Amino acid sequence: MGISLRNIDKSYKNHLAVRDISFEVKPGELFGLIGPDGAGKTTIFRMLTTLLLPDKGQATVAGFDVVKDYKSIRKSVGYMPGRFSLYQDLTVEENLTFFATIFGTTIEENYDLIKDIYEQIEPFKDRRAGKLSGGMKQKLALSCALIHKPKVLFLDEPTTGVDPVSRKEFWDMLKRVQKRGITILVSTPYMDEAALCDRIALIQDGEILDIDTPEAIVNKFPKTIYNVSADNMYKLILTLQNYEHTQSVFPFGEFVHYTDKRDHFEIKTLISHLEYSGLQEVTMSETKANIEDAFMELAKK
């Protein structure tokens, strides 16, 4: 009950949205499609859910071909497109009942699957969906996508625009759903969520940059990264940008991630240089790369 894509191309109006996309999602895997807006994530989702036809290449979902067997796919997948498409003027319960009914089932039949998600919004079951907060809409949309016990779950940017607390709760829920044996393909622009997936594909401008487990991708990072901090972030960035040995400098929260062109060098010399330029409270230490570092490095090529 997995997903596979091979050499998929898709263009819109002379613009190549995705090019030569190939990857596999193993049954029961939680697979993340990571990339910014315009990378092609939604296009890929729409092809896999049979809403768009690929220009080139083949793809299968749960063993069915997306072109020839689209009807079978439509019966057996759960889909949550962006913006949590829910019926705003129907209540929470009415939405759930509707989706259960059109898939030929009832809320009771698969309730155990959505129980821990739905419990959180059950007190609001008579409220119109349009009046829910972002986090609650998320939970409702997920419940509606799961209510018919799909074999594969497609979630297109389910955490976009939602606050960090709800995002974390959502991923906890996804992990629990995965334990039921459902294959999950999820897309997100948030790099920190990538670490929560079994495997990820990094995508930008319609092309896949890399596919692997989060750890492997991070370990592949070619250079050593240093956390550098000082009293004035902006000045620090400017100074490092003007430094002859800088390969890359990017702000990362309270630190700057710095990589040097040289293979070996003395940290002390760099610190002195920064202090000499007028910065104070300079600290510098080696650190591990994260997904975002890896993404930016791969995107540069």
Place this chain on the structure above:
Amino acid sequence: MKTENVIEVQDLTKAFGDFKAVNAISFEVKKGEIFGFLGANGAGKTTAIKMLIGISHPTSGRAKVVGYDVFTQPESIKKNIGYMSQRFALYDDLTVNENINFFGGIYGLSRVQIREKRKQLIEELGLEDVADKLVGALPLGWKQKLSFSVSLFHDPKIVFLDEPTGGVDPITRRQFWEMIYKAADQGTTIFVTTHYMDEAEYCDRVSIMVEGRIEALDTPKKLKQQFGVDSMNDVFLKLARNIE
């Protein structure tokens, strides 16, 4: 060092019937500061911002933005601030030049001024090749950078940024923040909301709204110390759980 306050808010409240969307919040923002205004969806952030930029009438309390009172002088506020939101920034069916000309005109700049600044802006952003292309055809990252620059076009004292980097790729996001740093360095105050917690760390001070109230307000460093955590993300999580 100037400690002039660009925003002064005292017990500002917005009520819809019995429901207080914004419940007596108080804070100040100094000139040249990068101020992060955070909070979950539904916490009251957007309502608060609407009052500060002069498009929503408060229920009670006091607030002054760039020296003008939000109750009695909202029109003056609008003329003296910059604003950029994720949902709308520029017209997709106008070219880069046309957009700049349009917004310059709205803010009352003369033709000569617009022409001068336009040249400068395009050069700075490296948009010479696409100056006559429709904005809709530009990649998202370029659009965001362009609309940020346009919001600064009339040299406002403060610019309000509503989730300016949503969906943008990581490299462009950082380039965007470099532009923010530069503007702050030159004296423009930045009032920004974001859902990227690492961006919260770039701010001089951060406030977090929960259910209409400000539950935390300090530098990122002190907030992390206060809650005993390593990142702003964890500060946020802890705060939300404490309330629950």
Place this chain on the structure above:
Amino acid sequence: MKRFIGFIQKEFYHIFRDTRSLFILFGMPIAQIMLFGFAITNEINNVDIAILDHAKDATTEEIINKISSSKYFSIKQMITREADIETAFQKGKIKAVLNFEKDFAKNLVVEESAKVQIITDATDPNTANAITNYITSILQNYQQSLNKDIQLDYQIIPQTRMVYNAELKSVFMFVPGVMTIILMLVSAMMTSISITREKELGTMEILLVSPLKPFQVIIGKVVPYIFLSIINAAIIVLLSIFIFKMPVEGSLFLLGAESVLFIITSLALGILISTIAKTQQSAMMISLMGLMLPVILLSGFIFPISSMPTVLQIISNIIPAKWFIIIIKGIMLKGVELTYIWKETLILIGMTVFFIVLSIKKYKIRLE
């Protein structure tokens, strides 16, 4: 089947929870009927006219009395000079001027003919015509009464009878037209908006990626509007009968059946529009511009088709409303049976089938 019912249930929720569409569905028809029925009228009633009487003799006085005592006219002004006629019209309150020549009575007796001029404000040609006709007939009546003792050798005496609408009440003309427009508007426009709304909101995507078959979606969208349109049609007919005393000469059952047929035609049109329109706004625009306007202008509702240039007459044949108006007028005013309107009915059926087939072909099972 259960899926289908679940879908229809959802559609009913949407309709009843959206106050705007409820207003359009029910408020508009009632408002329109009332407006057309009471306010807009082609008839002449209490029209203000002025008299310029050069003669001021007994005969002119009698004629003037006859005119002022008729319910059609009200004498507003007595003018004294020719020059004042223009001013009277320009002021806008007078719709006609009667100009009696000097020595009217004397000329009538001595030369056996007297002249009177009828000047009407023709900025509204229809009304001007009616005014002239009415005045002329009052004059002819008077003339006949003068001549009642004289017999001409050859006489052609037209006896007019306005069949089916003896009082020429404009209400009878408008009701079928308004009913047609409202059925068409409600069915076509509301259906197309409902379908495009799903597209706009993004929920259409989810409906597609589900076991629901496309025709189930379409029929599901359409079923609630069938019910509501039937109720609308019933309200309109009841209002016409009880408030405007419009008779329904023919079989109510036939009226109902033909109305249902027309409703289905309009719904099919609505579905067709929704396959073309991408947003609710454009669906609404297409419905208004592409349907309402041609229907009002070319269906024979207000302007008779037979007086139009040939090109437009031909075009009017493809407008379903044209055929339905013929059918309704036939049933309501003339009391005809199916045998007289089978041709029009068949045309409507043909159009319906055509629209449905076209919609099915154009209905996209994918997003592009």
